[in-house]
Amino acid sequence: MPGIGAEGSSLPSPAGSLPAPAIGWQRPLRAWLKRGWLGLLVATIMALLVLPPVWTLLQTSFSATQTDLSYGGLTLEHYRSLIQGRNLGNAALNSVTFALLATLVSLCFGGVLAWLVERTDVPMKGLAYVTTIISLGTPYILYVTAWLYLLGRAGPFNDFYRSWIDAEAMPFNVNSLGGMVLIEGFLWSPLVFLMLSATFRAANAEMEEAARMSGASIPQTVWRISMRLAWPAILALALFVFIRNLESFEVPALVGMPGRVDVLTTEIYRSIKEMPPRLGYASAYSVVMLLMVGVLLFAYGRISRHAERYASITGKGYRPRPFRLGRARWLAGCVILFNFLVVLALPLCALLWVAFMPFMRPMRWSAVKFLTTKQFDAVLSSPHYLSLGVNTLVIAVCTATIAMALTVLAGWLAARRQVAGGVIDQLVTVPLVFPGLVLGVALLELSLKSPLPLYGTTWLIMLAFTIRYMPYGMRYAYAGVLQIHPELEQAAGVAGATTGTTLRRIVVPLLWPSIASGWLFIFLICAKEMSLPLLLAGPDSQTISVAMFDLWSNGQGGEVAALGLLWAALMTLFASGFYAIMRRHAAKTFGH
Amino acid sequence: MLNVRGLTKVYANKGDGPSGGVQEASFDLQPATFFTLLGPSGCGKTTTLRCIAGLETPDAGSIRVADTTFFDSAQGVSVPMNLRRIGMVFQSYAIWPHMTVFENVAFPLRVTKGEKLTGAEIGRRVEEALERVSLQGFGGRSATRLSGGQQQRVALARAIVLRPRLLLLDEPLSNLDAALRDEMRNELRRLQQQIGITTVYVTHDQTEALEMSDQIAVMERGRIVQIGAPRDIYFRPANAFVAGFVGTTNWLDGAMGEACGPGIRQFRLGDGRSLQCILGNQQTTGGARISVRPEKVVLRRDGAPAAAAHNRLDGTVVFAGFLGTMNRYQVDIGGSTMQVYDAADAAFTVGERVALDFPVADTVALDG
Ligand SMILES: Nc1ncnc2c1ncn2[C@@H]1O[C@H](COP(=O)(O)OP(=O)(O)O)[C@@H](O)[C@H]1O
Ligand SMILES: [Mg+2]
Numbered sequence: 039m040p041g042i043g044a045e046g047s048s049l050p051s052p053a054g055s056l057p058a059p060a061i062g063w064q065r066p067l068r069a070w071l072k073r074g075w076l077g078l079l080v081a082t083i084m085a086l087l088v089l090p091p092v093w094t095l096l097q098t099s100f101s102a103t104q105t106d107l108s109y110g111g112l113t114l115e116h117y118r119s120l121i122q123g124r125n126l127g128n129a130a131l132n133s134v135t136f137a138l139l140a141t142l143v144s145l146c147f148g149g150v151l152a153w154l155v156e157r158t159d160v161p162m163k164g165l166a167y168v169t170t171i172i173s174l175g176t177p178y179i180l181y182v183t184a185w186l187y188l189l190g191r192a193g194p195f196n197d198f199y200r201s202w203i204d205a206e207a208m209p210f211n212v213n214s215l216g217g218m219v220l221i222e223g224f225l226w227s228p229l230v231f232l233m234l235s236a237t238f239r240a241a242n243a244e245m246e247e248a249a250r251m252s253g254a255s256i257p258q259t260v261w262r263i264s265m266r267l268a269w270p271a272i273l274a275l276a277l278f279v280f281i282r283n284l285e286s287f288e289v290p291a292l293v294g295m296p297g298r299v300d301v302l303t304t305e306i307y308r309s310i311k312e313m314p315p316r317l318g319y320a321s322a323y324s325v326v327m328l329l330m331v332g333v334l335l336f337a338y339g340r341i342s343r344h345a346e347r348y349a350s351i352t353g354k355g356y357r358p359r360p361f362r363l364g365r366a367r368w369l370a371g372c373v374i375l376f377n378f379l380v381v382l383a384l385p386l387c388a389l390l391w392v393a394f395m396p397f398m399r400p401m402r403w404s405a406v407k408f409l410t411t412k413q414f415d416a417v418l419s420s421p422h423y424l425s426l427g428v429n430t431l432v433i434a435v436c437t438a439t440i441a442m443a444l445t446v447l448a449g450w451l452a453a454r455r456q457v458a459g460g461v462i463d464q465l466v467t468v469p470l471v472f473p474g475l476v477l478g479v480a481l482l483e484l485s486l487k488s489p490l491p492l493y494g495t496t497w498l499i500m501l502a503f504t505i506r507y508m509p510y511g512m513r514y515a516y517a518g519v520l521q522i523h524p525e526l527e528q529a530a531g532v533a534g535a536t537t538g539t540t541l542r543r544i545v546v547p548l549l550w551p552s553i554a555s556g557w558l559f560i561f562l563i564c565a566k567e568m569s570l571p572l573l574l575a576g577p578d579s580q581t582i583s584v585a586m587f588d589l590w591s592n593g594q595g596g597e598v599a600a601l602g603l604l605w606a607a608l609m610t611l612f613a614s615g616f617y618a619i620m621r622r623h624a625a626k627t628f629g630h
Numbered sequence: 631m632l633n634v635r636g637l638t639k640v641y642a643n644k645g646d647g648p649s650g651g652v653q654e655a656s657f658d659l660q661p662a663t664f665f666t667l668l669g670p671s672g673c674g675k676t677t678t679l680r681c682i683a684g685l686e687t688p689d690a691g692s693i694r695v696a697d698t699t700f701f702d703s704a705q706g707v708s709v710p711m712n713l714r715r716i717g718m719v720f721q722s723y724a725i726w727p728h729m730t731v732f733e734n735v736a737f738p739l740r741v742t743k744g745e746k747l748t749g750a751e752i753g754r755r756v757e758e759a760l761e762r763v764s765l766q767g768f769g770g771r772s773a774t775r776l777s778g779g780q781q782q783r784v785a786l787a788r789a790i791v792l793r794p795r796l797l798l799l800d801e802p803l804s805n806l807d808a809a810l811r812d813e814m815r816n817e818l819r820r821l822q823q824q825i826g827i828t829t830v831y832v833t834h835d836q837t838e839a840l841e842m843s844d845q846i847a848v849m850e851r852g853r854i855v856q857i858g859a860p861r862d863i864y865f866r867p868a869n870a871f872v873a874g875f876v877g878t879t880n881w882l883d884g885a886m887g888e889a890c891g892p893g894i895r896q897f898r899l900g901d902g903r904s905l906q907c908i909l910g911n912q913q914t915t916g917g918a919r920i921s922v923r924p925e926k927v928v929l930r931r932d933g934a935p936a937a938a939a940h941n942r943l944d945g946t947v948v949f950a951g952f953l954g955t956m957n958r959y960q961v962d963i964g965g966s967t968m969q970v971y972d973a974a975d976a977a978f979t980v981g982e983r984v985a986l987d988f989p990v991a992d993t994v995a996l997d998g
Contacts, residue, residue: 247685248724252788253712253742262741266728 074457076537080447081458084465087505091472091480095328098483099321116322125305126326133301136218136290137283143223145276148230151377155231156238157264159360160370169382170228172610177566178225178288179586180602183595184385185221186212186293187392197400213297222289224380226279237271256361274342281334284327285473287569292590302327303475303569310479310573317483324476332471393599413600423585423601427608430581433496433571434564437503438557441511444504446553449515450545454524466512469505477506478573485574494576502570507560514559518552519545554620558613565609631828632659632682632796637691639677640852652677653852655691659845662826664819668839669849670875675832676721678849679798682830683718684711695796713743717789717827718798721805723781725773731784732769735759738792745792759787762821779810786818790825797822797829803838815842836876840864848872865923868910870996873921880922880968886995897995901964905941907993918995924969926992929959929976932983941993943968943986947978961986 071078099117102110120126154160155167173181187193189212199209211217245267249259290301300308306323309316363370391401394409417423445466450456452463469477481502485492492498522545530540546553568583575584582605589598637655652674659665667675680686682693684700692702695716700709726734735756739747747755760766763783776784782802789797802818803811819842822829833839839846840860847857848871856868867873870881882905887896890906897907897920907920929947936942945963952958957977959970961984968986978984 242722242724244720244722244724245726247711248718248720248726248785248788249737249741250685250711251683251714251716251718252738253715253745253792254737255712255741258741262737263726267726269728 070457076447077451077456077458077462080444080451081462081465083444084448084462084508087501087508088465088468090484091477091505092328092468094484094487095321095324095476095480098317099325101318103316103318116318119319120322120326125300126323129300129302129305130326132215132294132299133284133303136215136222136294136301137280137286139215139219140222140226140283140286141276141280143219144226144230144279145272147223147377148227149234149272151227151373152231152234152238154370154373156235157241157360158363158367158370160363160367160374162371162374165378166231166374169378170231173228173381176606177568177583177586177602179292179566179568179583179590180389180598180606181225181385182221182288182292183392183586183590183598183602184388185224187398187595188384188388189217189220192398192400193388194401197402211297213293213299215294215299217297218289218293218299221293222283222286225289226282227377228381230275230279233275234268234272237268237275241267260361270341270344274338274344277334277338277341281331281338284331284334285475287473287475287572291587303473306475306479307573310482317479320479321483324479327473327476328471331473335471389599389603392595393603395596398595413596414604416597417600417604426580426582426585427605429496429579430565430583433499433503433581434561437500437507437564438560440500441504441508441560442515442553442557445508445511445515445556446546446549447541448508449512450519450541452512453516453519454527466508469507470509472506474506474567474569475573477502478570481505481570482573494574494579496579498574499571499579499581502574503560503564503567506570507563510563511556511560514552514556515549518549521552522548550623551620554616554623558616562609562613565605631661631663631696632657632665632830633692633694634658634678634682635692637678637681637688637693639681639686639688650674650677651852652681652849655847655849655854657845657847657854657857659828659830661828662823663844664822664829664831664842665845665847666831666833666839666843667847667849668833668836668876671834673849674852675834675849676800677852679800679830679832682796683716683798684709684714712741715742715792715794716796716798717792717794719782719785719789719800719802721800721802723785723802723805725776725781725784727774729773730769731760731765731771731773731776732756734773734784735769735787735791738788742792755791756787759791762790762825763787764817778806779814782806782814786821790821790827793825795828797827799829799831801832801834803833803835811838818842840876848875850875865992866910866994867921867996870919870921873910873994873996878924878969880924880927882920882922882966882968884918884920886918894990895995897993903943905943905993906990907941907995908991910994910996918997920993920995922968922988922993924958925956925971927968927970927972927986927988929961929970929972929978930985930987932985934985936985937987939990940987941990945984945986947980947982947984950978950980 100112100114102113102115151166155163189195189210193212196210200206212221241264246259246263249263250256254262285303287303287307290299290304291307293299294301295304295308302323306320306327309320309323388401392398393413394411395405396408396410396412399405399408448462448466452459452466472480481498482493485494485498492501526548527540527544530544535543566583568587571579571581571584572587575581582601586598586602589595589601635656638653639651640653641650650672655674655678657665667678669675677686681688681701687708688701688703690703692704693700694702695714698709699705699707700714701707726737729737736752739745739752739755756769757766760768763786765780765783765787768780768784773781773784782805785802799818803814806814815838831839831842840863843860845857846860846863847854848863849855850871856863856872858866863872863876867876873879882897882899884897884899887898887904890896893908894906895909897905897918899905905920910921932944943963945961945968947959948962948967949960950957952974954974956974957972959972959978960967961970963986970986972978
């Protein structure tokens with residue numbers, strides 16, 4: 039008969055550990071329910087959150103369109119029009135080209151930067167980190183507008199060309215595939231830098247030294263050892279960035295659409311915004327994207343597992359022992375400076391310039407006399423923006439809180455292999471296959487058909503955000519639970535605590551740093567995410583980034599810049615304050 | 631064969647200024663010597679080894695192998711590490727996971743300048759190296775599918791495949807479990823003798839050092855404090871640190887007395903009893919301590935006749951433990967206790983009065 043301790047990490051529940059063969063099956067079932075109710079509950083909630091969107095998409099894409107939005111008969115009509123129209127092939131081709139090239143740009147740029155900073159004696163390493171951290175907190179739409187200005191008709195590059203070389207020409211048309219690739223590439227290179235620098239830092243320096251001792255020169259070592267070792271990690275990262283580029287909406291919408299460069303996400307957006315919305319058509323498109331992303335994610339999972347296997351047999355590197363670059367050092371320093379200019383300084387200058395100008399004009403000394411705070415005044419004095427800000431904050435705070443509460447439970451159940459833990463683990467990853475826009479379409483349809491008056495409310499946006507960002511919360515929670523020794527919980531159980539009490543008194547307090555980091559992460563992306571609320575927001579549930587999109591579409595670039603800068607500053611302040619408090623709190627609890 | 635002169639490498643650590651590293655290390659090795667750098671963690675063994683390998687550039691000193699100068703700060707010579715032709719086994723083994731065992735071992739043959747080998751020759755040399763470490767037939771195996779012991783053998787094969795003049799090993803056994811460690815210790819020594827390669831071995835484990843080496847250098851805080859054969863190091867430690875670090879020892883406090891024979895001095899214990907001792911090194915003077923190894927002490931019944939050239943102390947057994955191969959005793963000799971390892975059949979009981987006899991030649995006086 040198994041004793042209490044034989045239950046592994048589960049908490050002692052005497053009824054659960056005593057099989058009672060003679061009495062029949064009710065007893066074990068009841069015992070199992072008693073042990074597993076929490077798991078079943080969480081699994082049910084998860085299923086209710088993530089499965090209906092998938093189902094709705096499928097159903098809509100296979101149903102004939104009805105004017106009252108109810109489902110018509112089964113039909114392949116939407117898929118047929120998808121395949122027969124020229125748009126799908128064109129959009130898919132554009133999507134893939136765009137994603138591929140942008141991935142290459144960010145990978146080359148971010149990768150070289152990461153290698154220089156982590157593995158060589160390049161100067162100004164600190165600058166690379168500062169640039170990256172600041173850029174990660176900035177809303178994408180703000181970045182995109184900055185680059186649109188810089189590379190656009192009135193921007194300094196084209197302006198320079200016109201003033202000095204050819205007054206009539208416009209050498210660089212930003213509203214093209216090239217422009218999209220460049221901007222998206224710069225957008226993602228900070229993340230690539232962060233992830234690859236972790237890879238290079240964790241690499242075992244002895245692997246390279248062993249090659250040098252074997253007689254290999256530096257280029258031979260870099261090519262035959264360093265690169266090959268990092269290869270699985272690079273490949274996994276490339277696939278990840280590729281997926282995100284495929285799903286990307288900001289750049290295609292702001293840069294591509296005006297130049298009539300259509301990709302899958304903008305096609306979906308367009309068919310939703312048409313009057314009447316072509317929901318079936320959009321759903322069929324969405325299903326195609328879902329399948330693409332699903333396949334890619336599967337491949338990603340395989341590759342990153344492979345990468346981990348490489349990582350797991352590297353030993354303990356002692357100290358970073360960077361390659362000496364010698365005379366190439368100053369050249370490498372230029373790469374760091376270039377990164378600083380491109381990722382931080384130039385966009386920031388452009389935004390400030392645009393925000394302080396009454397209307398878009400080239401950067402010239404002669405224009406300085408026009409400088410004005412009009413746009414800032416407009417933003418700061420408008421009750422409309424204030425309510426938008428409050429709205430966005432409420433949404434972000436609620437979403438982060440709900441998502442973390444759910445994922446702490448889910449993470450604990452999964453990490454401790456409790457009843458339904460495995461199922462929960464699977465369910466939580468489902469939202470990863472949804473591009474933001476596709477989830478938006480699914481929830482839009484869901485809300486139109488749901489008996490509850492969800493359509494156009496903030497609730498709908500919160501629901502969408504919660505579903506979308508649960509996987510991220512899960513990563514924090516799961517990893518956090520794994521770091522807590524199971525015996526700490528078992529001790530509470532032996533002392534007589536119930537599951538609930540153990541969670542409340544032991545797990546949550548110990549998990550607090552992970553919960554706080556996850557919360558902040560979700561809060562920050564909710565505060566800057568655009569594609570979901572763009573589809574789901576009603577007149578009373580607008581968010582800052584939607585407002586920025588609308589302003590930009592109306593040609594009010596100055597106000598976008600002013601609003602965005604203020605918002606980014608607020609978020610940066612918020613994040614740093616949050617970190618400071620968290621640090622103090624952690625020092626109190628854990629004594630270091 | 632290997633000549634190291636005044637090797638100095640000091641690290642400029644942030645915060646606490648220059649520290650760590652190695653200072654003024656000098657030694658000369660005959661060909662085919664198994665030379666061990668022994669010392670506690672952080673004493674500069676790895677730094678010394680890495681300087682020889684060329685992975686670290688020394689601040690001062692010179693390093694020569696046979697008639698080649700690898701490094702000389704005075705002449706400004708520094709041969710890059712990939713041109714030194716030295717075999718090295720790293721602490722983490724550093725087996726490249728993206729290559730097979732064969733490719734790992736063949737790598738040095740493929741990349742070394744001036745080593746233009748045909749595919750067949752490479753195959754032959756690799757197979758020969760694998761055979762030497764008893765891994766014949768493992769060539770096709772993926773490097774990620776090896777146990778710790780096998781990884782270590784691959785690392786060894788890779789280090790010797792170029793037939794280098796010098797082999798460097800940095801704590802190669804510390805990542806293995808105890809049983810495997812004993813086995814590999816013997817095998818490593820056998821391999822070294824078979825191919826007759828000069829070897830510099832780094833370890834913090836004194837039994838490893840004593841069993842395997844021809845020569846040992848004991849290091850303390852960046853400096854070499856004694857170089858000698860294992861027996862010299864163990865029985866004639868140059869100072870208190872060496873005696874304490876290499877094996878266990880009994881310390882007796884007191885003061886040096888007058889000379890009473892060639893190389894023999896009088897030593898007065900705190901309570902007035904007097905012993906004869908030899909000097910650990912020539913500088914030993916004044917207030918000193920003497921060291922007596924526990925296995926050099928023999929227990930006798932109280933009142934048994936004293937042996938010639940032996941010291942005698944009286945005491946009471948306070949602890950007796952039977953370990954199978956020997957008996958371990960603690961004997962109160964009036965104020966302090968001495969550890970004694972005695973033969974397995976020498977049985978004394980707790981509380982018994984005993985006489986402790988130990989040779990004068992193993993009673994070594996050392997600086998406090
Ligand atoms: N790259 C380095 N930078 C700064 N200090 C170092 C570095 N490498 C070693 N040290 C310091 O030098 C001392 C000797 O280190 P090491 O040679 O690795 O010791 P060990 O004898 O354990 O192998 C240590 O105190 C260590 O902290
Ligand atoms: Mg070491």
